[in-house]
Amino acid sequence: MTLSAIIIGAGQAGLATSYELTRRGVSHVVLEQGEIGESWRRRWDSFCLVTPNWSVQLPGFHYDGDDPDGFMPRDEIVAYLEAYAASFGAPVHSRTHIINIEPLTGVQYRVHTDKGAWDAGNLILATGAYQRAVVPRGVETLPNSVLQLPLSDYANPAALPDGDVLIIGGGQSGCQIAEELHEAGRRVVLACGRAPWAPRRIGDHDLFWWIVESGFADGTLDSLPAEARLFANVLATGHGGGHDLNLRLLQAKGVELVGHFLGAAGMRAKFADDLADSIAWGDARYAQFRELAHSTADKKEIARPDLPDPPDFNGGARTEIDLEPVGTVLFTGGFRPDYISWLPWPDAFDGDGFPIQTNGASAAVPGLYFVGLHFLRKRKSALIYGVGEDAGIVADQVAGE
Numbered sequence: 001m002t003l004s005a006i007i008i009g010a011g012q013a014g015l016a017t018s019y020e021l022t023r024r025g026v027s028h029v030v031l032e033q034g035e036i037g038e039s040w041r042r043r044w045d046s047f048c049l050v051t052p053n054w055s056v057q058l059p060g061f062h063y064d065g066d067d068p069d070g071f072m073p074r075d076e077i078v079a080y081l082e083a084y085a086a087s088f089g090a091p092v093h094s095r096t097h098i099i100n101i102e103p104l105t106g107v108q109y110r111v112h113t114d115k116g117a118w119d120a121g122n123l124i125l126a127t128g129a130y131q132r133a134v135v136p137r138g139v140e141t142l143p144n145s146v147l148q149l150p151l152s153d154y155a156n157p158a159a160l161p162d163g164d165v166l167i168i169g170g171g172q173s174g175c176q177i178a179e180e181l182h183e184a185g186r187r188v189v190l191a192c193g194r195a196p197w198a199p200r201r202i203g204d205h206d207l208f209w210w211i212v213e214s215g216f217a218d219g220t221l222d223s224l225p226a227e228a229r230l231f232a233n234v235l236a237t238g239h240g241g242g243h244d245l246n247l248r249l250l251q252a253k254g255v256e257l258v259g260h261f262l263g264a265a266g267m268r269a270k271f272a273d274d275l276a277d278s279i280a281w282g283d284a285r286y287a288q289f290r291e292l293a294h295s296t297a298d299k300k301e302i303a304r305p306d307l308p309d310p311p312d313f314n315g316g317a318r319t320e321i322d323l324e325p326v327g328t329v330l331f332t333g334g335f336r337p338d339y340i341s342w343l344p345w346p347d348a349f350d351g352d353g354f355p356i357q358t359n360g361a362s363a364a365v366p367g368l369y370f371v372g373l374h375f376l377r378k379r380k381s382a383l384i385y386g387v388g389e390d391a392g393i394v395a396d397q398v399a400g401e
Contacts, residue, residue, distance in 0.1 A: 071238025163327020
């Protein structure tokens with residue numbers, strides 16, 4: 001039997017699209033190499049959302065718990081996705097590994113797996129926003145005597161060998177883990193790049209309320225500079241009920257900040273003298289968001305929130321450190337798409353690996369769709385809060401509506 005669609009990936013994007021196809025009576029399957037919510041299962045032990053629970057709004061299954069302003073931990077996120085799939089009988093085939101995808105004559109696809117093959121007229125890729133970890137330049141120069149871990153292999157402080165920890169990548173994950181390791185008694189050096197920041201609470205509302213109400217979350221891809229897709233997420237955390245997290249605060253706690261990693265020479269790690277520039281870049285993004293928050297308050301006729309200028313920053317930082325006391329180097333430099341490594345359509349993607357598409361539909365391959373990527377259509381496209389909108393638009397196209 002030929003299906004109307006095959007969805008690859010059973011995270012929030014794949015399940016939201018399955019819900020929308022089910023609602024339209026479109027025959028389909030969801031193929032998942034792991035379990036439902038697999039990418040969330042792989043997060044570190046203390047991982048939690050950085051967006052409030054009230055923003056967990058997949059189509060037909062909004063959060064209705066008793067802690068809307070809390071931040072859902074990893075295992076609850078997985079449980080929510082499992083309950084969502086069960087709520088509409090999502091046709092998920094877990095532990096199903098893709099062998100290859102074969103384009104057939106006309107607009108049709110055959111997906112070969114270790115559990116057989118499926119044919120469909122449409123193929124929807126919902127494999128997540130975190131496909132391939134960025135490996136920083138120069139890592140090949142690090143000594144083999146120091147454990148080197150990608151973010152996906154980090155679980156908790158106790159699982160690391162003794163010694164200091166060098167974290168390469170000062171984005172959202174890197175800062176959260178730096179805070180966790182420092183609080184566990186580890187000495188941490190954080191090699192920073194450029195990342196935006198803002199307070200967790202702004203006036204009477206959470207940061208994410210302002211992101212939504214200002215229209216910032218609805219910023220469209222064509223209204224943003226091309227490099228915006230590669231920016232780090234805003235520095236924030238949901239731990240402990242949510243609190244401020246930025247480079248100044250980490251430095252005040254005792255985390256050592258350095259510039260971006262250049263490489264190693266023997267047992268010496270080298271860093272650029274650009275920490276002050278990275279801080280200034282983040283401060284400029286904060287200033288832009290402050291203007292947006294003030295204009296939003298004016299439009300809603302509420303008091304402008306107090307958002308003071310950031311304090312001066314002492315950008316003096318070491319450009320070399322001794323690796324002898326370092327037990328672990330952790331790579332937290334973000335992620336990029338990885339479609340080209342397993343799909344037969346290299347011309348369907350741009351130089352950064354992002355699909356060339358409009359409203360989720362490939363511009364190069366008929367019947368090929370994408371859901372759940374950063375800035376697929378809007379800033380919110382990869383979020384549990386926003387992915388449902390794109391899922392509905394893709395489902396309309398598949399259903400011919």
